Amino acid sequence: MMTYGPIIETLLAGEFICTQRFPEYHQQLQDETLQNQINDYLRPLNRTVSQAADGSVFFLSYQQLDKQGREHLRQQFTQTLATLMPLLEWLTLTQEALGHDSTLVPGDTVKLPEWVMACEDNPSLKQRLANLARDRFFNSQAETVDAQIKQIAKRLVEHGYLMQPHGDRPYFIVTGKVDYLIDVIRFIRDEENLPVDEKPEQEALL
Amino acid sequence: MAGEQINVSDQRIEQGEKRLNLIGRHAAILMQAYQTGVLDELSVNEGVLRNLLNARIIYQPESGQGYRLRAPVAQLIANLVVDERRRSIQADVADKLEAIRGQVDAFRKAQQRSDIYLAELKLQVIEERVHDLVAEFDEAIHSLWNRLNTDFGFAANLDEKMAENQRAQNQIERLLEGLSMIDYDECIALADGHVKLRHLLVVQLQRRTSLQRASMLEIQHRMIELMSRFREQQSRSLLVGNMAQFLRQHPELKISDYTEQSQVPTLFNQARAIRAAAHVDVHNSDAQRETLAALHDALQQTRHLRGEQIPLSESAQATEQFDDEILETQQRQLKQDVDQFFINVAQSQQAQSALNYLTQHKLQWHGEIWLFQVLSEYQTLARSVQAQLPLQRHERPVSTTNNVQIIEDLVVTPPKRVA
Numbered sequence: 086m087m088t089y090g091p092i093i094e095t096l097l098a099g100e101f102i103c104t105q106r107f108p109e110y111h112q113q114l115q116d117e118t119l120q121n122q123i124n125d126y127l128r129p130l131n132r133t134v135s136q137a138a139d140g141s142v143f144f145l146s147y148q149q150l151d152k153q154g155r156e157h158l159r160q161q162f163t164q165t166l167a168t169l170m171p172l173l174e175w176l177t178l179t180q181e182a183l184g185h186d187s188t189l190v191p192g193d194t195v196k197l198p199e200w201v202m203a204c205e206d207n208p209s210l211k212q213r214l215a216n217l218a219r220d221r222f223f224n225s226q227a228e229t230v231d232a233q234i235k236q237i238a239k240r241l242v243e244h245g246y247l248m249q250p251h252g253d254r255p256y257f258i259v260t261g262k263v264d265y266l267i268d269v270i271r272f273i274r275d276e277e278n279l280p281v282d283e284k285p286e287q288e289a290l291l
Numbered sequence: 292m293a294g295e296q297i298n299v300s301d302q303r304i305e306q307g308e309k310r311l312n313l314i315g316r317h318a319a320i321l322m323q324a325y326q327t328g329v330l331d332e333l334s335v336n337e338g339v340l341r342n343l344l345n346a347r348i349i350y351q352p353e354s355g356q357g358y359r360l361r362a363p364v365a366q367l368i369a370n371l372v373v374d375e376r377r378r379s380i381q382a383d384v385a386d387k388l389e390a391i392r393g394q395v396d397a398f399r400k401a402q403q404r405s406d407i408y409l410a411e412l413k414l415q416v417i418e419e420r421v422h423d424l425v426a427e428f429d430e431a432i433h434s435l436w437n438r439l440n441t442d443f444g445f446a447a448n449l450d451e452k453m454a455e456n457q458r459a460q461n462q463i464e465r466l467l468e469g470l471s472m473i474d475y476d477e478c479i480a481l482a483d484g485h486v487k488l489r490h491l492l493v494v495q496l497q498r499r500t501s502l503q504r505a506s507m508l509e510i511q512h513r514m515i516e517l518m519s520r521f522r523e524q525q526s527r528s529l530l531v532g533n534m535a536q537f538l539r540q541h542p543e544l545k546i547s548d549y550t551e552q553s554q555v556p557t558l559f560n561q562a563r564a565i566r567a568a569a570h571v572d573v574h575n576s577d578a579q580r581e582t583l584a585a586l587h588d589a590l591q592q593t594r595h596l597r598g599e600q601i602p603l604s605e606s607a608q609a610t611e612q613f614d615d616e617i618l619e620t621q622q623r624q625l626k627q628d629v630d631q632f633f634i635n636v637a638q639s640q641q642a643q644s645a646l647n648y649l650t651q652h653k654l655q656w657h658g659e660i661w662l663f664q665v666l667s668e669y670q671t672l673a674r675s676v677q678a679q680l681p682l683q684r685h686e687r688p689v690s691t692t693n694n695v696q697i698i699e700d701l702v703v704t705p706p707k708r709v710a
Contacts (some may be wrong), residue, residue, distance in 0.1 A: 096563070097564065097565045097566075098564050098566060099561075099562070099563070099564025099565075128566065132560075132562050132565075135557045135560065135561075136557075137557065137558055144420055144561055144562075145561070145562045146560040146561060146562055147559060147562045150555065150560075153460070154562070154563075155550060156554075157551045157562075157563045158550040158560060158561070159548065159551075159556060159558060161550075161559070161561060162548060162549065162559050162690075163549045165559070166546060169538070170535070170538055170539075173531055173534055173538065174535060175533040176531045176535075177532055177535050178533060179530075180528065186448060186452070186524060187428075187449060187524035187525065187527060188524075188526075188527055188532075190527070213416040224304075235496065247338040253667045266560055267527060267530065267531070269558055269559075270530060270534050271530065272533070272556065272558055273546060274407045274530075274534065276547070276549070277544075277546055277547070279537055280537070281530065281533045281534045281537050282529060282533055283526040283527070283529045283530035283533065284526065285525060285526075285529065288448070
């Protein structure tokens with residue numbers, strides 16, 4: 086009877102459900118009735134379906150916060166803060182290296198050879214890449230650009246920001262979790278009143 | 292290789308120079324054509340005409356008609372002389388409509404005077420004008436689609452793309468305004484009582500322009516969508532860039548811990564993963580044994596129906612490798628349920644509907660899938676068994692006009708038993 090079993094499994098495993106990684110589930114979760122059904126099922130587990138970035142991603146939250154839950158969230162938050170800088174740097178670096186108009190958005194393709202080539206050819210990018218790869222989050226001791234980029238991609242897949250459709254091909258798809266990251270950045274900016282602008286100077290609009 | 296490239300670009304430069312010279316040499320007649328809309332053929336010799344045609348400066352819309360300036364050339368002149376009237380499309384449309392009115396008037400007068408030759412000529416001119424009017428919009432629409440479909444790929448960066456998009460949107464607005472200047476009531480009045488005029492002004496003009504309007508509205512819609520995507524991309528890039536810069540400049544920044552708030556923001560409330568999720572446990576060897584036994588029984592029971600001597604059916608063999616994929620388990624369950632259905636029918640005394648069986652036994656399968664499986668399982672049965680278990684399809688055509696038959700239900704009748 087439970088046609089939504091696989092969705093629950095995926096959510097319980099701590100995954101972010103977005104159109105890139107789980108198109109079918111993401112589609113099904115648009116249905117509020119189904120969300121309610123899933124929430125009913127999850128209630129005894131103290132979980133509930135949450136969404137971020139205008140429904141771009143779904144994930145599970147605690148319904149009631151107990152001491153353990155709060156401790157888990159605290160650790161997670163510390164981690165999120167620690168990953169913020171390397172992730173931001175990753176986004177700006179790829180934008181520059183790949184010559185994109187904007188930072189990566191869900192659905193964009195990142196081809197490693199292209200990325201490697203761009204960094205090999207440009208000493209400044211190469212240096213920035215080396216710094217980024219050495220960051221605790223990516224934790225690469227590699228000397229070559231190729232190995233550094235591979236390690237970065239690997240970690241990003243582990244954390245759900247990238248997915249690799251074919252294990253043997255060096256190209257990656259950006260997932261909806263990047264939207265979540267942008268949401269987090271906006272939230273922190275607003276909460277902390279940081280003077281970080283996202284509106285262009287007026288002239289460009291007119 | 293490189294030499295060839297230089298040659299090609301050399302050639303292009305040479306050709307460009309020649310053609311620009313051509314424009315200069317015939318500036319007077321080209322300006323005359325710009326002013327009146329048609330090139331005065333009598334004032335140039337055939338060679339010049341051919342050169343201008345080859346250089347893509349003028350064209351002949353249809354053979355037998357006058358030569359005109361190509362749109363880019365006309366636009367170039369409009370830009371050079373800052374001819375605002377020509378540059379704005381409304382004025383252009385107004386112009387053309389005015390010309391059509393004038394020509395219709397002249398046509399009527401010629402008809403009244405029974406000057407058939409002149410009337411015919413005027414009619415041709417009207418046809419041309421209508422064609423021009425429509426063609427201009429067509430050209431603009433084509434170019435707009437082109438820009439849209441390439442995502443403004445020709446623009447170097449996001450800012451330029453946004454500027455181009457804005458420009459295109461302004462153009463659409465002008466085009467729509469231009470279109471709205473065509474008054475269909477007036478066209479009907481103008482065409483009054485004349486078949487050919489009616490065809491031109493009402494049927495042709497109206498049909499084409501209403502298609503064009505729809506097309507333009509669609510383009511407008513997509514342009515706005517694309518623009519908001521551009522804006523989103525732009526603000527995202529700025530946000531990421533500025534935030535990275537800010538954090539780099541303020542490494543000591545203390546961000547408050549939102550998880551200490553009584554209501555933790557959803558963004559930061561991400562529950563710990565529970566790995567031991569509830570699902571069909573195909574690794575459970577007890578359950579597996581049970582499943583296998585049940586399956587084996589079912590197959591044993593159906594073997595006489597199949598009339599086959601194969602010791603193990605495919606599904607039984609497959610169970611030996613028992614892949615832990617839920618899909619396969621479901622597939623097998625479906626097969627088993629269908630087998631059970633046939634057994635049930637064979638043992639009962641009356642015909643049974645497959646769908647009724649589905650609901651009576653509270654099976655979870657979707658009706659369509661169930662029927663499909665029943666049908667395909669039935670086809671695997673031996674002919675002699677099929678003869679004993681006649682299967683009847685309840686079908687209906689899709690509609691009165693479409694004779695494709697949809698199977699609504701399947702009814703299987705048990706073998707007649709001798710009491």
